Amino acid sequence: MGTTDEYTFRTFSAAVAADGSAEPDTAVWLDAERRGFHDNRLDSAGTAAAAARLVSDGRQLTGAYLTDDSPVATFASYTATLNVGAADLLPTHLISNVTVRPTHRRRGLLRAMMTENLRRASDAGFPLAALTVSEATIYRRFGFGVASTVSHVTVSTDERFRMLVPPAGRSEYIDLPELARLAPAVFARFHARNPGSVDRHAATWPRNSGELTDSGQPDLSVYAAAHYDDSGDPDGYVSYRSRENGSPRTLEVLDLVAATDSAYLGLWDFLASIDLTGRVDWETAPAADPLRWALADWRSVTQTFVEDWLWLRVLDVPAAFEARGYLPGTSGEIVLRVTDALGYAAGTFRLRVADARATVTRVDPAPDLTPDLSLDAPELGSLYLGGVDPLTLFAAGRIAEHTPGAARRLGALLAPVAPVYGTTHF
Numbered sequence: 001m002g003t004t005d006e007y008t009f010r011t012f013s014a015a016v017a018a019d020g021s022a023e024p025d026t027a028v029w030l031d032a033e034r035r036g037f038h039d040n041r042l043d044s045a046g047t048a049a050a051a052a053r054l055v056s057d058g059r060q061l062t063g064a065y066l067t068d069d070s071p072v073a074t075f076a077s078y079t080a081t082l083n084v085g086a087a088d089l090l091p092t093h094l095i096s097n098v099t100v101r102p103t104h105r106r107r108g109l110l111r112a113m114m115t116e117n118l119r120r121a122s123d124a125g126f127p128l129a130a131l132t133v134s135e136a137t138i139y140r141r142f143g144f145g146v147a148s149t150v151s152h153v154t155v156s157t158d159e160r161f162r163m164l165v166p167p168a169g170r171s172e173y174i175d176l177p178e179l180a181r182l183a184p185a186v187f188a189r190f191h192a193r194n195p196g197s198v199d200r201h202a203a204t205w206p207r208n209s210g211e212l213t214d215s216g217q218p219d220l221s222v223y224a225a226a227h228y229d230d231s232g233d234p235d236g237y238v239s240y241r242s243r244e245n246g247s248p249r250t251l252e253v254l255d256l257v258a259a260t261d262s263a264y265l266g267l268w269d270f271l272a273s274i275d276l277t278g279r280v281d282w283e284t285a286p287a288a289d290p291l292r293w294a295l296a297d298w299r300s301v302t303q304t305f306v307e308d309w310l311w312l313r314v315l316d317v318p319a320a321f322e323a324r325g326y327l328p329g330t331s332g333e334i335v336l337r338v339t340d341a342l343g344y345a346a347g348t349f350r351l352r353v354a355d356a357r358a359t360v361t362r363v364d365p366a367p368d369l370t371p372d373l374s375l376d377a378p379e380l381g382s383l384y385l386g387g388v389d390p391l392t393l394f395a396a397g398r399i400a401e402h403t404p405g406a407a408r409r410l411g412a413l414l415a416p417v418a419p420v421y422g423t424t425h426f
């Protein structure tokens, strides 16, 4: 790997000027970031709107510069809440917008930006850092592990589609302003209900309603519907577009958010009832999808891919595991030895769970102390939410058991309070 000595790194808050235009630093950073992700170039109004979204998220932008011009690498971080299965949502350090120009790759720019950014996050006291990725091979080396997954599903909505039990409530088409009005409150309920959910950022909403597209033109093919509970309150919504090519005609779900089980099934019933279509595709369905179990024909649902979704990195083991929720009635203790190339999660820890709360203490290394399990930081991140059973990681050779049955015991301690599921990509 080359050296990063010749580059200057600058971190600044995303900013817009008083007249609403993007501040120059933010504008050139955005240009560089968009090129890295193959997004269309923006005109000045588009840049101003994109900058305003970065500002609204509170994003801190980092650039690596060779000259004072455009950054050759981009990186951003901001704070949003993560549902960790406890009553309180946990403010979490989120990393995003990572690009390095191909002409400056493999010289350590990502490593330099990541290590500095994680150091700042740790200094600021964040127990966890998180990201979603475009490639699954990059971030393990920095201590991130896959903590939640989503399913890509293709659902046949022909005459075979029938719910075994009709879902409560009703669905109705809504226009996009109404979607914008009700979506945040519905999402807030979803977010409070699902461990693994990350709060949404400013670009999520316009993207899911078709207002914001890669081409810069609104997608007028997007329609939306809401689900209402028996007392008439909205408890779910879906936005979708129809794909003209292909047979049968297919609906592509952009966003489906349900605050209750009946809203989830009710929205599927609605999608299946749409005439002149025979299939629905969705790429962020829950890994533990109740849909298949709700249908008369199990084979209506095809899972085409299981995608790694949220990647977590534990920065402070006691703080992270004490903030997490535990199933009522869970009790027990286990000793974990964690290795961590960056140091943050390294050590031997006793995790004690009682009355749905954990106490975590650092145990001094002693020659006669044998941990129950040993693992590396990415595996700790993967296990944190309970999104993967430790037995699965043990079978994959990713964690070592020193006490027989320890992986099973850890699985019981970390059982999630509800299925681990989030849909926010950042």
Ligand SMILES: CC(C)(COP(=O)(O)OP(=O)(O)OC[C@H]1O[C@@H](n2cnc3c(N)ncnc32)[C@H](O)[C@@H]1OP(=O)(O)O)[C@@H](O)C(=O)NCCC(=O)NCCS
Binding pocket: 001, 036, 037, 097, 098, 099, 100, 101, 104, 105, 106, 107, 108, 109, 110, 111, 112, 132, 133, 134, 135, 137, 138, 141
């Ligand atoms: C991925 C990317 C950010 C890497 O940047 P970079 O500055 O070349 O990375 P570094 O030189 O700091 O390399 C850091 C480490 O990651 C490894 N690495 C970098 N890119 C990788 C990739 N795509 N797959 C696997 N490993 C990768 C390097 O080999 C190096 O490993 P080491 O530290 O064990 O030697 C860059 O290639 C890029 O911009 N890609 C396109 C956009 C993208 O995918 N962004 C990620 C969004 S989630």
